[in-house]
Amino acid sequence: MMVSKKTNALNLSLLILVLTLEISFSHSVKLDLALIGLAAAFLLWRRAFKSLVVLALLPLIPAASTYWAITLHGTDTTYALLLFVRTYAFTALGLVFLVGVDLEALLLWLEQHKLSPNFVYGLLVVIHALPQIIHEVAAIREASLLRGQKLHPWSPMIYVKVIFVAMSWQDQYVKAMYAHGYTEGAARSVPRAIVSSRCGLMAAAALFLLLNVLVR
Amino acid sequence: MGIELKKLRFQRDGPLFDGLDFAFATGAMTVLTGDSGSGKSTLLNLIAGFAPMMYEGKILVNGHDNRDDAMQSKARQVGMLFQNPDQQFTMRTLRGELNFALENLNLPAEAMVKQIRQAVALGETTAFLDRDLQTLSGGEKQRAALTVLLAMDAPVLLLDEPFASIDPASRQQLITKLGHLRDVGKTIVIAEHDLSDYADVADELVSLKNGRLTRLPLSTLTTIPTHFQLTQTNAGTKPLFHLDHVICGQNRQVLIRAADWHFNTGITTLTGANGSGKSTLLRAMVQLHPYQGRMLLGDRRLRRRQRLFQTMTLAVQDATKQFVTLTPADELKFGSPLTAEVRERQQNALEYLGLADKQNGSLYHLSDGQKKMIQLIAMLSLDRSFLLLDEPFSGLDERACAFFTKWIQEKAVEESFLIVTHRLAPLAGVSQQHVQLADQHLQVVGG
Structure with a gap:
């Protein structure tokens, strides 16, 4: 008997993709605002408070400078306002993707739909190594400080070094995957089917329609 | 049966193993010891066969030469636990990793469920089966990795210094666990430089030196290390560094309490059990780790400022955590410009230690011992009045130890040193004071 595991990773990714395309072409400020509101509510529900702060601050400078640039060149502030909220809406959707989509489930679903396991598991290793890479950046800055030199976050030296360090980890990771039996091109058993939830897809479609009916 | 090496030849900057014959006992726990750089890691990697390495001769695991086997069947024969707990998982959770490993072995679903259940029970890892692996401690990660190996059910387990970054309690727990696994029939080889805690568990003690494996008597595990002279009564040192009501800890656990303590000028050796907080104390002293209270160098209160690191x-x-650049040559000249005299000294050191031709290669291609040498040359080239050294002798052979001890001694005429080390022999007759950190308190030993 095959056990199956339901995931909404694909549905949510698709919804975000469609919404991103829509707001790229739509001129509705209301739609953008509704998406920002929904995204903020989602982040609150997932208790992703850091992401909320990022949502508030990260787009501020690009959004404000676009607004300023357009009002400077024309008299019509509606278009400037549209681009302002659109920048925020893009960031909001991006953060929902980061917080809400289980990349592991998405990649495993893709593997079961014929994406190469080498690609899937290689990418998973990289995704799971990201926190360590961030830690390495801190370690390099500390090492430099111990030698009496301050490396600033924008110093290219840090990033060149981090790339080399990460590359030196590659052999270790490959060895570790082999040690856990991974063999390129070999048959792998599929004990549980990863099924993209139908209900989730319906809910995503319904949300999309509702947004378009109610907000526009 | 077990693991047999027959006429094993392997090259790494010259021959490392040259016709090595040896058999590791089946169903036994063998502790493999030797200096870092002696090739313990390389030997385990050769036996496991997970890294591409060219060798001559034969390696038989349970009578079978697996040289040309697929990784899948190698992994069924030999399980390997690595030194760095962070870099051995592909998936986010232990459950995910267990599924990944058993899917790799192409097991049917029912067998997977059964083997996972057994392994988790044996490894006692139920509690963090679904936790993000990133959030586990080093000890928990190693237990998780061991659980994966148990699920894969390989008869041979190789462990490459698995406890290097683990607190003593977890270490003891894991060693006991390995003892149980040996009792149920696993053949275990564990590379280790710290022989404490193995006395009741190990069946064999084997040392690797100059490419030769030698059985040592098990009594080596119980004998107490000899006494070293680490204090000098007429040293004439004076107070240098003051800890004033300092409390310092890690992960909400207090490690050090020092109400009123002075480190003196000259060369001081600081010892203490694994995990007692020696490294944390050194990091706090250079203001890279938070603490409560005040620290004063001379009569100046210390704060985390760039200027502090000039003094x-x-x-x-970990030498790799000291490196800012990518090659030994860049590393040695990083920072403020060096005088011609210091640069000459560096060149002489490189030549004496056999590193002259490696200056422009990658730092990451050096052995651990060589990394340590580059680190020490770089740090001893700096002109600082107080230098803290955390395990400066790890991975160095005696000749290199003597070289650096002499350098430290010469510099000690004008500068002061605080040295944390497990290896006391190089400092015998050199160290002027001996301080111990035990039960959160610093105390003077001897003298």
Whole structure:
């Protein structure tokens, strides 16, 4: 008997993709605002408070400078306002993707739909190594400080070094995957089917329609 | 049966193993010891066969030469636990990793469920089966990795210094666990430089030196290390570094309480059990770790400022964490410009230690011992009045130890040193004071 595991990773990714395309072409400020509101509510529900702060601050400078640039060149502030909220809406959707989509489930679903396991598991290793890479950046800055030199976050030296360090980890990771039996091109058993939830897809479609009916 | 090496030849900067014959006992726990750089890691990697390495001769695991086997069947024969707990998982959770490993072995679903259940029970890892692996401690990660190996059910387990970054309690727990696994029939080889805690568990003690494996008597595990002279009564040192009501800890656990303590000038050796907080104390002293209270160098209160590192600095335990650049040559000249005299000294050191031709290669291609040498040359080239050294002798052979001890001694005429080390022999007759950290308190030993 095959056990199956339901995931909404694909549905949510698709919804975000469609919404991103829509707001790229739509001129509705209301739609953008509704998406920002929904995204903020989602982040609150997932208790992703850091992401909320990022949502508030990260787009501020690009959004404000676009607004300023357009009002400077024309008299019509509606278009400037549209681009302002659109920048925020893009960031909001991006953060929902980061917080809400289980990349592991998405990649495993893709593997079961014929994406190469080498690609899937290689990418998973990289995704799971990201926190360590961030830690390495801190370690390099500390090492430099111990030698009496301050490396600033924008110093290219840090990033060149981090790339080399990460590359030196590659052999270790490959060895570790082999040690856990991974063999390129070999048959792998599929004990549980990863099924993209139908209900989730319906809910995503319904949300999309509702947004378009109610907000526009 | 077990693991047999027959006429094993392997090259790494010259021959490392040259016709090595040896058999590791089946169903036994063998502790493999030797200096870092002696090739313990390489030997385990050769036996496991997970890294591409060219060798001559034969390696038989349970009578079978697996040289040309697929990784899948190698992994069924030999399980390997690595030194760095962070770099051995592909998936986010232990459950995910267990599924990944058993899917790799192409097992049917029912067998997977059964083997996972057994392994988790044996490894006692139920509690963090679904936790993000990133959030586990080093000890928990190693237990998780061991659980994966148990699920894969390989008869041979190789462990490559698995406890290097683990607190003593977890270490003891894991060693006991390995003892149980040996009792149920696993053949275990564990590379280890710290022989404590193995006395009741190990069946064999084997040392690797100059490409030769030799059985040592098990009584070596119980004999107490000899006494070293680490204090000098007429040293004439004076107070240098003051800890005033300092409380310092890690992960909400207090490690050090020092109400009123002075480190003196000259060369001081600081010892203490694994995990007692020596490294944390050194990091706090260079203001890289938070603490409560005040620290004063001379009569100046210390704060984390760039200027501080012109006066004192720290050579950290893991040499790779000291490196800012990518090649030894860049590393040695990083920072403020060096005088011609210092640069000449560096060149002489490189030549003496056989590193002259490696200056422009990658730092990451050096052995651990060679990394340590580059680190020490770089740090000893700095002109600082107080230098803290965390495990400066790890992975060095005696000749290199003697070289660096002499350098430290010469510099000690004008500068002061605080040295944390497990290896006391190089400092015998050199160290002027001996301080111990035990039960959160610093105390003077002998003298």
